[in-house]
Amino acid sequence: MAETNDHIASGDFLLSLIPQKSPFVMVDSLVEYADKKIVSNFTIGPTNILAEEDFFSAAGLIENMAQTIALHTGYKYYLLEKPAPTGYIGAIKKAEIFHLPRNSQKLVTTVEILHDIMDVTLVKAQVECDGRIIANSEMKTALAK
Numbered sequence: 001m002a003e004t005n006d007h008i009a010s011g012d013f014l015l016s017l018i019p020q021k022s023p024f025v026m027v028d029s030l031v032e033y034a035d036k037k038i039v040s041n042f043t044i045g046p047t048n049i050l051a052e053e054d055f056f057s058a059a060g061l062i063e064n065m066a067q068t069i070a071l072h073t074g075y076k077y078y079l080l081e082k083p084a085p086t087g088y089i090g091a092i093k094k095a096e097i098f099h100l101p102r103n104s105q106k107l108v109t110t111v112e113i114l115h116d117i118m119d120v121t122l123v124k125a126q127v128e129c130d131g132r133i134i135a136n137s138e139m140k141t142a143l144a145k
Helices: 011-017 058-079
Strands: 029-034 037-043 087-097 106-117 120-129 132-143
Touching: 011 029, 011 058, 029 058, 037 058, 058 087, 058 106, 058 120, 058 132
Parallel strands: none
Antiparallel strands: 029 037, 037 106, 087 132, 106 120, 120 132
């Protein structure tokens, strides 16, 4: 994806779309939204709770992917003028971490919705940093009832 300063949501509006609160927020802007796809950005802060010794952890990358999924749900419900439900990671089918980014680097996370049936969503997620794929996963999420 090309570098852009345009975004759909950031700041307080973005925080209203996800259930996570500071210091556990791992997305900072919504860049692209479609029915079956979302792209988020996240710049890793120097005091990030999931950073270890100047690197963002594998757990941080997985949480970034999960929060991008939550952002998709939150924005979808915003467009429907409904309150966003809380969701949970139901299963991680596959997660591959190829490289840990350093603090201050920008992540671009793309999530494709593969299936969305009865409040369970199967997704494929990919994280890029400096134009290089550094992580990917397949996850199932479920909405709380």
